[in-house]
Amino acid sequence: MKPQPRKSARFYPWLDERLGLSAILEVARHKQVPQHQHSIWYYLGGMTLFLYLVQVVTGILLLLYYRPTAEAAFESVEFIMSEVPFGWLVRSIHSWSANLMIFFLFVHMFSVFFMKGYRKPREITWISGALLLFLCLAFGFSGYLLPWNRLAFFATKVGTDILGEIPIIGGFLLEWSRGGQEVCGATLTRFFGIHVAILPMVAALALSIHLVMVQKHGMSVPISIERSGKPIAQMPFFPNFALRDAIGWTLTLGLLVLLASIFPWELGQKADPLASAPAGIRPEWFFLFSFQTLKYIPGKIWFINGELLGIAGFGLGALALILVPFLDRRAQRNQRGKLVGAIGVVVLIYMIVFTVLGFVAE
Amino acid sequence: MSRLVSPGALRLLAAGILLGLCPAAAGETDNSCIDCHTSLADKRLREPAVASKEDVHFRRGLFCHSCHGGNPARGYIENVPALAHSPGDGWQGVPKAREIPDFCAGCHGDVEYMKKYNPNLRVDQLLEYRSSQHGKLLVQGDEKVAQCVSCHGVHGILQAADSRSPVHRSNIPGTCGHCHADPGYMRDYSISTDQLAEYTRSVHGKLLLEEGDAAAPACNDCHGNHGATPLGLTSIAYACGECHALNRDLFNQSPHKAAYEEMELGECITCHGHHDIEKTSDEMIGVGDESMCITCHEEDDAGYHAAKFMRAQLDSLVAIIEEAARLLHRAERGGVDVKAGKFDLQKPMSALIRARGAVHHFDPRKLAEIVHPGIAQARIVEEVGEAALHDLKMRRVGLAFSIPIILLVALGLYLKIRRLESSPRSR
Amino acid sequence: MNTDSTSNAISDSTGKVSRRSFLDLFLGGGIATLAAAAVYPVLRFITPPKLPEAIQSSVVAAKVGELKPNSGKIFRFGKEPGILVLTVSGKYRAFAATCTHLDCTVQYRPDLKEIWCACHNGHYDLNGKNVSGPPPAPLESYEVTVQGENIIVSKV
Numbered sequence: 001m002k003p004q005p006r007k008s009a010r011f012y013p014w015l016d017e018r019l020g021l022s023a024i025l026e027v028a029r030h031k032q033v034p035q036h037q038h039s040i041w042y043y044l045g046g047m048t049l050f051l052y053l054v055q056v057v058t059g060i061l062l063l064l065y066y067r068p069t070a071e072a073a074f075e076s077v078e079f080i081m082s083e084v085p086f087g088w089l090v091r092s093i094h095s096w097s098a099n100l101m102i103f104f105l106f107v108h109m110f111s112v113f114f115m116k117g118y119r120k121p122r123e124i125t126w127i128s129g130a131l132l133l134f135l136c137l138a139f140g141f142s143g144y145l146l147p148w149n150r151l152a153f154f155a156t157k158v159g160t161d162i163l164g165e166i167p168i169i170g171g172f173l174l175e176w177s178r179g180g181q182e183v184c185g186a187t188l189t190r191f192f193g194i195h196v197a198i199l200p201m202v203a204a205l206a207l208s209i210h211l212v213m214v215q216k217h218g219m220s221v222p223i224s225i226e227r228s229g230k231p232i233a234q235m236p237f238f239p240n241f242a243l244r245d246a247i248g249w250t251l252t253l254g255l256l257v258l259l260a261s262i263f264p265w266e267l268g269q270k271a272d273p274l275a276s277a278p279a280g281i282r283p284e285w286f287f288l289f290s291f292q293t294l295k296y297i298p299g300k301i302w303f304i305n306g307e308l309l310g311i312a313g314f315g316l317g318a319l320a321l322i323l324v325p326f327l328d329r330r331a332q333r334n335q336r337g338k339l340v341g342a343i344g345v346v347v348l349i350y351m352i353v354f355t356v357l358g359f360v361a362e
Numbered sequence: 363m364s365r366l367v368s369p370g371a372l373r374l375l376a377a378g379i380l381l382g383l384c385p386a387a388a389g390e391t392d393n394s395c396i397d398c399h400t401s402l403a404d405k406r407l408r409e410p411a412v413a414s415k416e417d418v419h420f421r422r423g424l425f426c427h428s429c430h431g432g433n434p435a436r437g438y439i440e441n442v443p444a445l446a447h448s449p450g451d452g453w454q455g456v457p458k459a460r461e462i463p464d465f466c467a468g469c470h471g472d473v474e475y476m477k478k479y480n481p482n483l484r485v486d487q488l489l490e491y492r493s494s495q496h497g498k499l500l501v502q503g504d505e506k507v508a509q510c511v512s513c514h515g516v517h518g519i520l521q522a523a524d525s526r527s528p529v530h531r532s533n534i535p536g537t538c539g540h541c542h543a544d545p546g547y548m549r550d551y552s553i554s555t556d557q558l559a560e561y562t563r564s565v566h567g568k569l570l571l572e573e574g575d576a577a578a579p580a581c582n583d584c585h586g587n588h589g590a591t592p593l594g595l596t597s598i599a600y601a602c603g604e605c606h607a608l609n610r611d612l613f614n615q616s617p618h619k620a621a622y623e624e625m626e627l628g629e630c631i632t633c634h635g636h637h638d639i640e641k642t643s644d645e646m647i648g649v650g651d652e653s654m655c656i657t658c659h660e661e662d663d664a665g666y667h668a669a670k671f672m673r674a675q676l677d678s679l680v681a682i683i684e685e686a687a688r689l690l691h692r693a694e695r696g697g698v699d700v701k702a703g704k705f706d707l708q709k710p711m712s713a714l715i716r717a718r719g720a721v722h723h724f725d726p727r728k729l730a731e732i733v734h735p736g737i738a739q740a741r742i743v744e745e746v747g748e749a750a751l752h753d754l755k756m757r758r759v760g761l762a763f764s765i766p767i768i769l770l771v772a773l774g775l776y777l778k779i780r781r782l783e784s785s786p787r788s789r
Numbered sequence: 790m791n792t793d794s795t796s797n798a799i800s801d802s803t804g805k806v807s808r809r810s811f812l813d814l815f816l817g818g819g820i821a822t823l824a825a826a827a828v829y830p831v832l833r834f835i836t837p838p839k840l841p842e843a844i845q846s847s848v849v850a851a852k853v854g855e856l857k858p859n860s861g862k863i864f865r866f867g868k869e870p871g872i873l874v875l876t877v878s879g880k881y882r883a884f885a886a887t888c889t890h891l892d893c894t895v896q897y898r899p900d901l902k903e904i905w906c907a908c909h910n911g912h913y914d915l916n917g918k919n920v921s922g923p924p925p926a927p928l929e930s931y932e933v934t935v936q937g938e939n940i941i942v943s944k945v
């Protein structure tokens with residue numbers, strides 16, 4: 001009699017019959033990653049994804065103790081930092097990982113941009129990615145307020161003030177985001193709902209589209225390499241690329257643990273709506289370049305309000321970012337072109353310079 | 363304040379003006395004094411009438427004639443202003459400086475009269491004034507000294523509780539200083555004129571004049587109001603002890619009490635000064651250069667040793683509290699909770715505050731009774747701080763444990779990749 | 790010729806583990822340890838700490854019967870001291886025990902039937918009002934509720 005496979009070996013076929021796992025695994029087994037001089041950048045998307053997952057896990061853990069009201073939010077974070085076992089670790093990892101995630105997200109976006117990975121047929125991948133960028137910035141902005149400390153309170157006030165400057169819809173946006181006219185307990189509750197429910201839901205959707213598209217179309221290869229005609233070396237995703245990914249993820253985990261232990265995230269003082277703003281209020285670093293730009297724009301340019309012009313500029317910039325695949329005609333035709341890349345370099349330098357200025361300028 | 367024009371000249375001037383210039387019609391008030399005088403060209407005659415509207419007496423229905431005599435009604439009725447000033451109606455005119463205390467006391471010293479207006483008001487001001495240096499000199503004919511109107515004003519008198527009044531507590535230093543800080547004015551008297559300057563610099567002056575703290579003493583709180591005198595030696599301690607009761611009691615139980623009496627030293631002021639009282643510091647105790655003790659005590663006498671010992675005790679308590687606070691702060695900065703430690707730190711801090719007061723016992727043993735428990739309490743806080751820092755260290759240990767594991771896993775992955783890709787199948 | 794990728798498979802007759810599966814063991818062990826090092830803090834995290842509440846808006850200051858009439862007790866309220874007094878007439882009163890003068894901790898004086906600060910002789914009446922001495926302001930008042938055998942003090 002044929003020996004029966006062990007119980008554990010019978011488990012996989014049982015699942016496969018019901019979930020169709022083997023089809024998925026077949027696809028996975030054949031997934032290839034192109035290898036060329038620029039393929040080092042391919043790791044960045046996965047890094048960002050890893051950090052996002054860290055945020056989800058640590059965020060859910062924090063949810064077990066956090067209280068989203070003006071009376072209790074600060075104290076609950078203080079409680080997490082001091083009384084909850086390893087609370088300090090979870091909270092500091094969450095804060096550090098948020099910043100690292102946004103950093104890697106920007107690097108990932110710029111690398112895809114310069115490699116023109118947005119050209120046909122990957123336009124939807126790009127658009128979902130741009131959407132993910134805005135969602136993550138919204139995650140950062142909404143999450144920053146949640147500890148309800150002084151810095152965050154005023155940063156939120158300034159940020160929503162700027163929202164209010166947008167013509168026509170500005171007033172509505174300001175009231176809707178603040179849950180009232182002023183930044184208050186209602187704002188906190190609202191930001192909390194946005195941060196833990198609305199944004200995760202939308203991000204899950206955008207992320208699914210983004211990842212499915214990446215699986216469907218594979219990694220894009222720079223135009224020059226594609227047109228050179230030479231055969232492009234390929235590396236199997238499983239296990240080779242995946243293992244390399246894993247090294248990156250492991251080392252990033254180590255970095256997070258190190259940062260959380262040596263540079264624990266500060267809590268500061270509880271927000272006091274009646275107190276005056278402390279000197280040197282600024283938004284988080286990833287908003288700094290735009291904040292600094294708005295500071296430099298003169299009050300009036302011609303007859304238009306300067307700040308309004310600045311906001312319009314950024315709005316247009318965001319729109320341009322989403323529409324890059326359609327604006328870069330040469331890339332659409334798979335032709336090499338220097339213009340779009342050059343614009344990207346200028347934008348990158350501008351963002352870096354103004355971020356640095358935001359830190360060092362008075 | 364006898365800078366007024368001599369009363370005689372004033373009468374002459376008034377008569378002349380009245381006969382010439384005063385309008386005869388009835389004005390806004392039914393008081394012809396006010397109506398007439400407020401429209402006079404001469405400032406000296408006009409201002410009293412203008413100021414009187416706010417006057418506390420006016421508000422209670424006591425008008426010009428209540429003090430000066432005369433009959434304002436006649437100023438209208440018979441259309442001859444000078445009749446309002448008729449001596450027949452009791453017109454007294456402007457009293458001489460010498461006459462003013464009795465003038466005011468005519469009402470203010472009359473118990474039955476004052477009861478009608480405010481039963482709480484004192485009626486012994488004249489009695490007190492006569493006992494004061496001002497009162498004594500005035501009786502002898504010195505018209506430069508202060509009398510009632512010098513401090514209270516004359517027309518437009520406000521109650522002392524009114525912050526615009528020159529005798530409101532925050533204005534008193536300036537009012538007294540108006541004369542006492544003026545070297546030119548005071549040149550005929552043998553007292554110094556630096557009291558106001560010293561007081562303004564002092565801890566009491568800063569509290570009253572800068573912080574607006576009504577608990578701080580002004581000149582009258584120590585020297586008295588109407589009976590103002592320089593303080594005698596024993597009365598100084600009572601004056602200070604009115605507020606600083608605990609220190610007074612401790613001092614009275616100390617060996618210094620008898621010694622100071624014998625040496626005729628002022629009790630509090632010998633160490634603390636009187637107008638120029640500074641914020642106290644631990645430097646005042648001990649045998650260092652800044653200390654008060656070595657002013658009298660010589661090296662190796664009993665007091666010298668006691669001073670040295672007491673200072674050492676205070677210093678040791680301060681040192682251990684600071685050390686404990688430092689530990690807590692370090693732990694807090696590292697991210698560890700120190701609420702319990704901060705709570706416990708209140709006990710030794712209270713002990714330090716009590717110890718600094720207890721110095722007035724000048725007895726090292728009594729001081730030790732407060733300092734030693736304080737030190738023990740601070741030691742407990744130190745332990746809490748050490749425990750918090752230990753927590754911090756444990757986090758580092760955890761880190762030192764996890765980082766190698768992570769690095770080893772990364773290394774293992776790397777080796778696995780190398781192994782995989784060195785075999786022909788991966789090509 | 791064995792060109793199999795399993796050329797480094799276990800072939801040694803002495804039973805020594807080959808380099809390849811040693812690597813697998815090493816990697817597997819490392820990953821397992823890392824997983825454990827990650828799961829342990831998470832498990833500890835989700836275990837409720839001794840002090841389950843973040844905000845101390847109320848605290849059990851004493852048990853019924855602990856205080857005799859005309860006596861007081863210092864208790865801890867969050868990180869501040871509080872004072873619980875049982876008056877002669879049998880009423881409980883509770884206040885913040887930090888003197889409003891220079892932050893010393895006050896105490897109950899049965900002889901004066903007042904709350905007193907030893908540092909500079911400040912007196913407060915049994916409504917917390919500063920009645921004599923340097924304190925510039927009254928003591929913060931707390932609410933007292935008796936629940937069963939617990940005397941609970943809470944912020945107003």
